[in-house]
Amino acid sequence: MPELPEVEVLRRSLEPRLIGRRIERVEVRSPALREPLDRRTLRRRLEGRAIVGLRRRSKYLLIDVEGDSTLVVHLGMSGRLTVAPSGAPVEAHEHLAIDLAGGERLRLRDPRRFGVAFAAATAGLLERDPHFVRLGREPLSPPLTGSELAALAGGGRGPVKTFLMDAGRLVGVGNIYATESLFRAGIHPARSVARIGAGRWERLAGAVVGVLEQAIREGGTTLNDFADGTGQPGYFQVSLAVYGRDGEPCPRCGGRIRRLLQSGRSTFYCPACQR
DNA sequence: CGTAGACCCTGCGCGC
DNA sequence: TGCGCGCAGGGTCTAC
Numbered sequence: 001m002p003e004l005p006e007v008e009v010l011r012r013s014l015e016p017r018l019i020g021r022r023i024e025r026v027e028v029r030s031p032a033l034r035e036p037l038d039r040r041t042l043r044r045r046l047e048g049r050a051i052v053g054l055r056r057r058s059k060y061l062l063i064d065v066e067g068d069s070t071l072v073v074h075l076g077m078s079g080r081l082t083v084a085p086s087g088a089p090v091e092a093h094e095h096l097a098i099d100l101a102g103g104e105r106l107r108l109r110d111p112r113r114f115g116v117a118f119a120a121a122t123a124g125l126l127e128r129d130p131h132f133v134r135l136g137r138e139p140l141s142p143p144l145t146g147s148e149l150a151a152l153a154g155g156g157r158g159p160v161k162t163f164l165m166d167a168g169r170l171v172g173v174g175n176i177y178a179t180e181s182l183f184r185a186g187i188h189p190a191r192s193v194a195r196i197g198a199g200r201w202e203r204l205a206g207a208v209v210g211v212l213e214q215a216i217r218e219g220g221t222t223l224n225d226f227a228d229g230t231g232q233p234g235y236f237q238v239s240l241a242v243y244g245r246d247g248e249p250c251p252r253c254g255g256r257i258r259r260l261l262q263s264g265r266s267t268f269y270c271p272a273c274q275r
Numbered sequence: 276c277g278t279a280g281a282c283c284c285t286g287c288g289c290g291c
Numbered sequence: 292t293g294c295g296c297g298c299a300g301g302g303t304c305t306a307c
Binding site for chain 2: 293294295296297298299301302303304305306307
């Protein structure tokens with residue numbers, strides 16, 4: 001489900017509903033996520049404390065509470081984090097339920113269980129926690145430039161699409177937005193990063209920033225199940241030029257969009273427009 | 276060393 | 292209608 005735009009849309013939708021709210025109770029309904037939920041630490045760090053801020057790093061959402069604690073959530077492929085009335089029926093694959101003072105409940109559902117949720121000290125979290133220490137550059141803050149992108153790829157030889165999705169270099173760009181960025185930049189996804197010149201790097205950096213910003217404005221991409229914290233779907237999927245459009249006409253030249261596999265992930269591209 | 280593939284897990288849509 | 296197959300937005304680990 002989520003790449004950077006979806007997590008950012010989720011963050012913005014939750015922020016006004018969560019800031020200042022006190023966490024009354026944390027309930028681990030099913031601890032089986034990619035990393036097992038730690039009931040004791042979650043309760044110890046969160047219960048009784050008010051939420052003071054929501055941040056995003058890469059595809060992680062960070063919910064800061066008073067007293068130097070942070071709830072970290074990664075939605076994996078199928079995670080959803082929503083606010084519901086506390087009396088709402090429990091849904092399938094609900095792993096975590098957090099009751100807020102005032103009668104609402106923050107719920108984490110994740111059918112495929114690729115997600116992660118844990119609580120830790122706020123201080124030094126991004127600098128020291130193993131989930132964060134190896135993460136690369138945020139593409140939007142400040143907006144990525146071509147020369148920075150070229151430097152991040154320095155020394156590599158692999159395909160440019162794989163590079164864009166390497167979170168150790170650049171974070172937040174997953175399969176959809178890597179695919180769309182390369183279409184906008186007119187670059188073939190299999191082109192080696194060693195064979196990209198300054199002009200192309202500049203176009204690609206602009207495309208990455210433009211695609212991510214537009215997707216945030218349009219509420220993210222809802223292919224199956226993405227929703228923000230209030231359950232609202234996004235609508236960037238109608239703006240997708242090539243992703244998921246194998247066999248359809250290219251919106252720019254009318255040629256046939258093709259699909260190929262790279263590192264086990266589907267890539268869609270126009271053979272005429274992307275070189 | 277960097278890179279490619281397998282793997283984790285459930286659900287859905289498609290073709291038969 | 293039912294079933295099997297392929298595929299799905301993530302990340303990590305292992306084997307070259």
